[in-house]
Amino acid sequence: MSESAGPDEPTFVDPSFTPPPPPRSPGFFLTPLGVEHNEADLDAWSSSVEHIHATAGFEGHPWPDEPMTVERNLADLQRHAEDFARRRGFTYSVLSDPGGEVVGCVYVYPSPLPGVDAAVRSWVRASRAELDTPLSRTVTAWLESAWPFASYDYAPRVATA
Numbered sequence: 001m002s003e004s005a006g007p008d009e010p011t012f013v014d015p016s017f018t019p020p021p022p023p024r025s026p027g028f029f030l031t032p033l034g035v036e037h038n039e040a041d042l043d044a045w046s047s048s049v050e051h052i053h054a055t056a057g058f059e060g061h062p063w064p065d066e067p068m069t070v071e072r073n074l075a076d077l078q079r080h081a082e083d084f085a086r087r088r089g090f091t092y093s094v095l096s097d098p099g100g101e102v103v104g105c106v107y108v109y110p111s112p113l114p115g116v117d118a119a120v121r122s123w124v125r126a127s128r129a130e131l132d133t134p135l136s137r138t139v140t141a142w143l144e145s146a147w148p149f150a151s152y153d154y155a156p157r158v159a160t161a
Helices: 036-048 049-053 070-085 126-147
Strands: 003-005 009-011 025-032 090-097 104-109 117-124 153-154
Touching: 025 104, 025 126, 036 049, 036 070, 036 104, 049 126, 070 090, 090 153, 104 126, 117 126, 126 153
Parallel strands: 117 153
Antiparallel strands: 003 009, 025 090, 090 104, 104 117
16 A cells, blocks of 8 residues: 655555544544643553553564653654654554543554555553453454555454453
8 A cells, every 4th residue: 555655755545545533432432642642641551561562463562662751752642643644654542431541552554564554553551451352343343344455464362251
């Protein structure tokens, strides 16, 4: 799905692509990640580094790393927001419902794998680990019903009892 918006700026989807409305499920909903989530996002992931590293799709991944400052996290969120605006990738905060607490994140970016359109990863904070499988199911259904990808890579979850 990589096209070229300019000589050095690959795009992920057509620049006119409108991302589908993010899903809601019992206990959570997705919303585009924005700078307004900075402190809550930082708290969510920094309280859960080991848990995230053990999450399917994040094993051996260099993020999250520490130490992280509010300023550095803000720069990361600004980069994700710019990627979203330029259609280079799409990052969503996972917010609790009710309450609106940041409990996780979903990333939809170009896949580095040949023949695979999108690489998708998600995590939830350790204190809300029970949402990992429902989030995965919700995101998978959303990808299959609303996104233009012929294929995607999203690490499967093992349901827990």
